[in-house]
Amino acid sequence: MHDSLIQLLYGFGIALQPGNLMWCVFGVLVGNLIGVLPGMGPLSTISLLLPIVAVIAPVPGILMLAGIFYGSQYGGAIGAILLNLPSHPPHAVTCLDGYPLTLQGRGGAALGITMLASFFAASVGIVVMIFLSPLLVRAANSFGPADICAIMLLGLLAGATMSRGSPTKGVAMTLFGLLCGVIGTDAMRGTARYTLGIAELRDGVELGGLTMGLFGIADFLVSVNRTTVSPANARVRMRDMRPTRADLRQSFWPMLRGTGVGTLFGALPGTGPTITTFLAYALERKWTKTPERFGRGALEGVAAPEAASHSKTQVDFIPTMSLGIPGDAVMALILGALIMKGIQPGPQLVSEHPDIFWGLVASFWIGNVLLVILNVPLIGVWVRMLRVPYRILYPSALFFICVGVYSTRNNLFDVAITAAFGVIGAILLMLEFPLSPIVLGFVLGPPLEEKFRQATLLSRGDLSVFVTRPVAAAFVGASALLVLAQVVAWLRRRARA
Amino acid sequence: MDKWTKDHAGGALMLATGVAVVVAGLGYDVGTLREMGPGYFPVVLGALLALVGVALLASTRRAAPRPEATPQPPAELAHLAGPVLQWRGWLCIVGGVLAFVVLGEHGGLVPASFVSVFVAALGDRGNTWRAAAGLAAVMTVLGVVVFHYGLHLVLPLFAW
Numbered sequence: 001m002h003d004s005l006i007q008l009l010y011g012f013g014i015a016l017q018p019g020n021l022m023w024c025v026f027g028v029l030v031g032n033l034i035g036v037l038p039g040m041g042p043l044s045t046i047s048l049l050l051p052i053v054a055v056i057a058p059v060p061g062i063l064m065l066a067g068i069f070y071g072s073q074y075g076g077a078i079g080a081i082l083l084n085l086p087s088h089p090p091h092a093v094t095c096l097d098g099y100p101l102t103l104q105g106r107g108g109a110a111l112g113i114t115m116l117a118s119f120f121a122a123s124v125g126i127v128v129m130i131f132l133s134p135l136l137v138r139a140a141n142s143f144g145p146a147d148i149c150a151i152m153l154l155g156l157l158a159g160a161t162m163s164r165g166s167p168t169k170g171v172a173m174t175l176f177g178l179l180c181g182v183i184g185t186d187a188m189r190g191t192a193r194y195t196l197g198i199a200e201l202r203d204g205v206e207l208g209g210l211t212m213g214l215f216g217i218a219d220f221l222v223s224v225n226r227t228t229v230s231p232a233n234a235r236v237r238m239r240d241m242r243p244t245r246a247d248l249r250q251s252f253w254p255m256l257r258g259t260g261v262g263t264l265f266g267a268l269p270g271t272g273p274t275i276t277t278f279l280a281y282a283l284e285r286k287w288t289k290t291p292e293r294f295g296r297g298a299l300e301g302v303a304a305p306e307a308a309s310h311s312k313t314q315v316d317f318i319p320t321m322s323l324g325i326p327g328d329a330v331m332a333l334i335l336g337a338l339i340m341k342g343i344q345p346g347p348q349l350v351s352e353h354p355d356i357f358w359g360l361v362a363s364f365w366i367g368n369v370l371l372v373i374l375n376v377p378l379i380g381v382w383v384r385m386l387r388v389p390y391r392i393l394y395p396s397a398l399f400f401i402c403v404g405v406y407s408t409r410n411n412l413f414d415v416a417i418t419a420a421f422g423v424i425g426a427i428l429l430m431l432e433f434p435l436s437p438i439v440l441g442f443v444l445g446p447p448l449e450e451k452f453r454q455a456t457l458l459s460r461g462d463l464s465v466f467v468t469r470p471v472a473a474a475f476v477g478a479s480a481l482l483v484l485a486q487v488v489a490w491l492r493r494r495a496r497a
Numbered sequence: 498m499d500k501w502t503k504d505h506a507g508g509a510l511m512l513a514t515g516v517a518v519v520v521a522g523l524g525y526d527v528g529t530l531r532e533m534g535p536g537y538f539p540v541v542l543g544a545l546l547a548l549v550g551v552a553l554l555a556s557t558r559r560a561a562p563r564p565e566a567t568p569q570p571p572a573e574l575a576h577l578a579g580p581v582l583q584w585r586g587w588l589c590i591v592g593g594v595l596a597f598v599v600l601g602e603h604g605g606l607v608p609a610s611f612v613s614v615f616v617a618a619l620g621d622r623g624n625t626w627r628a629a630a631g632l633a634a635v636m637t638v639l640g641v642v643v644f645h646y647g648l649h650l651v652l653p654l655f656a657w
Contacts, residue, residue, distance in 0.1 A: 055648070168553055172511045175546040179518055179539060186535035191525055193535055194518075217594065224586030224620050391621035392632060398590065398617045399610060399636050402597040403644050410651045412601045419594040426587075431507040449538045461531030490556075 004130050011358030015063060015366050023060035024363050027067025028370045034068075035075025036382045037393060042330050043436065044219065045072040047211035048397070050337060051404040058341040059355050063363045065334050070313065070364075074118060074371055077306055078382050081110045090273040090309050093281045097294060097301030104297050108240025111379065113251050113299055114306045115372055116243065121259040121307035122368045125314025128263055130361060132315075133350065136322045140347035145455040146465040148323075150475035152448050155325050157479050159440045167486045169433045177441020178448065180205055187450060200413040207336040209414045210442060212401045213421025214435050220394045221426035251303035254284050258307030265308075266315025266327070273309050273328060280308035314364060321349060321357055324447070329436035332443035339443075508553030515547025589620030605655040606645060610637040 014020060027049075034045045046068050053061035080091035081098030094114075101110040143151075156178075160170035183194045184204030195201035243251075258280040265276045284304045285294045294301050316327040324345035326332040338345050343353060350357045375382075405414045425435055459465040467473045519540050528534030593616040600609035614636045618629035644650040 168549060168556065169507065172507075172546060172549045172553070175542050175549065176511075176514070179514075179542050179546070182539045182542070186525075189526070189535050191535040193525060193539065194521060217590065220590050220617075221583075221587055224590060225583045225622050389623070391618065391623045391628075394590075394621070395593070395614045395618035395629075395632055396636055398593055399597075399614045399640060402594060402601075402613055403610075403640060403650065406597075406601065406652065407644070407648070407650055412598045415594060415601070416598045419591055419598075422594070423591060427510075431503050431510070433507060452538065453533045456530055457532065461529060463530070 004134060007354065007358050008130060008362060010354070011360075011362035012366075014059065014355050014359035015362040020060045020063050020359065020363070021366070023056065023064040024067045024367055025370060027064035027069075028071040028367050029374060031068035031071025031073075032075045032371070032374065032378075032382070033071075033385065035072025036078050036385045037075075037388065041076060041215070042069050042072040043211060043333065043439070044215040046330065046333050047208055047215055048400055048404055050208045050211075050333075050340075051407045053337050054340065054408050058338070058343055058353075059359055061337065061341060062334070062356055062360055063367075065337055066360055066363060067367045067370075069330060069334070070118075070122070070310070070367055071371065073309065073313065074115070074375065075382065077114050077118075078111065078379075079386060081114065081302065082107055082383060083386055090277045090305075092274070093277045093305045094302055096281070097296070097298050100295070100297035101299070101302065106297065109243050109247055110299065110302050111375075112240075112243045113247060113303050115375060116248075117251065117255045117258065117303045117307040118310040119368050119372055120255055121262060121309075121311035122314050122364065124259050125263060125266065125311040126361060126364050128266075128311075128315055129318050133318050133322045133357075136318060137347045137350050140323050143347070143471060144465075144469065145451040145458065146469050147471040147475070148325075149448065149451045149455055150466060150472040150479070151319075151323060151325055152444050152451070154475045154479045154482070155319070155327065156437075156440060156444060156448075157482050159328060160437045161482060161486050166432070170437050173428070173433050173435065173437040174441040177438035178445040179441075180210065180438065181442045181445020182449070187446065188453065198413075200411065205417060205442075206405070206408060206411075206414045207333070207340065207442070208408050209405050209417040210421050211333060211439055212405055213418040214425040214438060216397065216401045217418060217422025218425025218429060218435070220398060221422060222429050223390065224394065247299055251299045254287075254300040254304040255307045257283060257287070258304035259311045261304075262308035262311030262313075263315050266312035266318070273312055276312045277305035277309050280304040317360070321345065321360070322347060324349070326440065326443060329439040332440045336443050504553060508550045510550070511553060512547050512550030515543045515545070515550055518543030518546065583620075585622070586620040590617050593617030593620075601652055603656070606650065606652045607637060607641065607654050609652075610640045 015024065030049065031042075031045055034048065035042065046065060049064070049068055053065060056064070076091045077094055077098075080094040082102050084095050084099035084102075098107075098110050098114075101107055156174050157171070160174040161167035179194075181204075183201060185192055185202050192202050261280040261283060262276055265279070281301055281304060284298075284300045285291050288294070288298075288300060316331050320326045320331040320335055324335065324347075326335045335345055338356075343349070343356065401418065402415050405418050406412060408414065428435060455465055456463070465472065466476050522536045522540035522543055525536030525539075526534030527536040527540055530537075593613045596616050597609045597613035600612055611633045615629050615633035618624045618632050619626070624632075641654065645652075645654060
């Protein structure tokens with residue numbers, strides 16, 4: 001524990017270096033700015049700015065991405081509360097009580113409480129991360145390829161089935177993502193796979209192209225001429241944002257419970273942020289003596305899910321950074337950026353790149369403080385941003401996507417790939433398939449294949465390694481339970497019908 | 498499109514994709530479990546995808562059409578309304594991106610930026626020719642200043 005504190009101080013030293021701090025500020029600011037815009041969640045915001053990471057050093061790059069992430073997350077809450085517009089699915093539940101509060105002229109208080117809850121929950125998440133990560137790293141050093149495979153399996157399955165909508169469709173999308181990761185040259189034999197004879201595809205599909213197609217272009221395609229954004233009637237001034245004493249008393253325990261839910265679920269790999277926020281909300285409604293107030297502007301209904309989403313976000317970084325196994329699509333994207341910079345995530349990351357790990361931890365706090373400082377004076381600007389009409393927004397974003405994808409590898413072919421994934425994504429969305437499991441599969445695909453091939457090579461083709469090694473067996477067992485639970489739930493639904 | 502045809506179409510699409518992946522994957526060296534070839538992993542994934550496709554088709558046919566039992570649409574779509582297929586929007590948005598690819602190769606950054614934004618903007622029924630041209634001009638200037646002079650993008654301003 002003493003060690004961790006010294007390391008943390010070292011991290012602050014890294015994160016406070018002017019060059020790094022500048023990119024962190026930039027990330028938080030831009031993340032917040034873009035996150036407020038309708039239809040732009042953390043995934044699209046991070047994809048949009050991924051090209052910048054390609055040109056700057058790894059440490060500031062990661063600090064910037066993390067900044068974009070929580071900046072856009074907070075921006076999403078603003079859109080949800082003031083406009084009833086969930087640009088990011090986890091915030092859908094915040095709309096339920098946040099928007100009624102805005103209609104009652106209490107939007108400022110809701111935003112203030114959100115800010116407070118986020119900051120508190122993130123702090124708890126950071127502390128958990130500081131103390132849990134070294135433990136996990138120590139355990140992970142003894143993991144063999146079979147164990148890593150089993151952990152990835154659970155992460156993929158949980159990512160596929162725990163989001164909203166049909167779990168079968170989630171599994172289909174995970175498989176689709178894994179297959180997209182296969183495209184390109186086979187790492188072991190050098191065979192070109194599924195390249196359709198196109199030379200550019202031998203290097204594989206570019207992560208930025210895939211995500212900007214799926215979360216940028218596809219979103220434009222399904223949203224064009226269909227967005228029903230009510231004009232913002234919300235006017236929020238700085239002093240409205242200071243919650244009253246009664247507000248604080250009302251939201252203190254929900255904030256704590258939300259943080260608990262978020263921390264617990266963040267530790268489980270693959271449980272998406274959406275399910276976490278919905279659970280936190282449901283818990284509050286169960287807990288309260290006055291459930292009838294929920295949905296009509298209960299502050300608890302804003303505080304709990306926002307706290308849950310932020311503590312989960314922080315705790316999510318634990319498996320991502322210490323095992324190299326991302327919990328959700330956003331983490332997968334951050335991991336992809338690390339790989340892009342030539343840094344192999346995994347248990348060795350903390351010891352080999354302590355500047356990245358501890359700098360990141362410290363930058364969370366700095367970033368969250370920055371968010372509070374920025375949002376108080378800038379709230380008026382954000383509110384005005386919400387009024388940018390879609391017909392101006394999407395062509396501009398499309399332009400940035402084109403230039404951004406091009407600049408990552410200076411390759412126009414990647415831009416064409418983006419268009420292709422845009423069309424694929426839009427078709428899948430129309431058929432009500434969730435898109436984020438694709439990213440998780442895409443990023444985990446190559447390491448999963450590598451570890452799987454290693455594991456079976458070591459065991460001479462004996463699949464029983466996956467059940468005889470204790471760690472692997474535990475994760476395979478958990479995966480089986482997850483599938484079983486889904487099947488049981490499905491059978492029950494059928495029986496009730 | 499109602500719920501039924503949607504799930505059927507989705508299942509069929511997954512089945513077809515899975516089968517195609519397996520067929521193509523068998524063309525690479527599959528190998529054995531002990532020593533997997535490049536085709537092993539994709540063939541397994543493709544087979545699983547095809548199975549999931551079958552499962553989607555089968556579960557759809559059996560359940561009765563009750564609105565309350567159908568799962569909610571993904572939250573990403575919650576704020577949208579109106580007919581799904583927007584031909585003009587689709588044509589213009591995909592066309593805008595492709596215009597950037599073609600003109601980037603045979604024209605340079607300036608024409609690629611202008612045409613891509615202009616074409617994409619025309620996809621929204623609320624945009625007039627004039628508004629689209631105005632937006633395209635603004636974005637082009639911004640793009641040249643930020644990306645060409647600021648970030649030194651490799652794409653030349655004009656190239657024939």
